[in-house]
Amino acid sequence: MNKKTLTMVVNGKTVEKMVEPGDTLLDVLREELGLKGVKKGCGKGECGACTIIMNGKAVNSCIVPAMQAVGAEIQTIEGLSNGNGLHPLQQTFIDCGAIQCGFCTPGMIMSSKALLDKNLKPTKEEIKQALAGNVCRCTGFVKIEEAVEKAAEILKNGK
Template sequence: MAKEIATFIVNGQGYEVIVEPHMLLIDVLRDSIGLVGTKYGCGAGDCGACTVLLEGKPVFACLTLAVTARDRSLTTIEGLADGAGLHPIQQAFVDAGAVQCGFCTPGMVLTTKALLDENPEPTRGEIKAFLAGNLCRCTGYVKIVEAVESAAGILRNGGAR
């Protein structure tokens, strides 16, 4: 394929974008579609700041060729909140004080969503293992783990706090 108009399904909405094979998913999301919640960190798969969910699973948008994500379901951080109401995971991060500079937070929240969708009642060890690919360089991991535990409890109670 060369240049083509492709459809990306982001947060349940279709976007038609002109893509070329060498374009990375992060650039399509941020520059072509304008969803800048997905952060560009290391560009090498070390930090997890660019994490998005591809068919519900956490992937590095900086190492994903955009063409391989055509017509597949993508979730970015913009897809979690319901209007002005934060998603319970986002609210739990706010309430736990799990956000410092905030740059890693979109990736942390999305990886947490993938974890809790798969395992609604994770142990502390399981939380740490699942989030190991997301680095916080403010190094505030304790409150992040607490936020995930709290979000898990809230979601198990049907989202009520």
């Protein structure tokens, strides 16, 4: 098998990995780069647990071919609190009780971040749409939506 060179920027750092051409981005992030915050909940793009931000957009890393990330800018949950304490989303998720089992949390926060990166005044409906691809079986979403609203507030005032 011909391994291919994949060069991408992950959480601000350029990484180069030899990957198999059929690998998914999830395989590479989770197994090769050890970013275990990228969860595998279904492997079929049906639950959002593996959500990462690729070139500014939330995607399911479990169905993105790794090679599609050539030259891409990737953010995972591990990149959010880089040295500067928790990201406002991480903090509000904790404060609002938006975390229960925590398995959906990294993907949920990444979807939320992709939304807030573009829109600091999201309506309830926009939040719901942004999170519709992230399955959570614990919370009923009430406190997650509240956490996103609060984080938006903090980020807006911080800017």
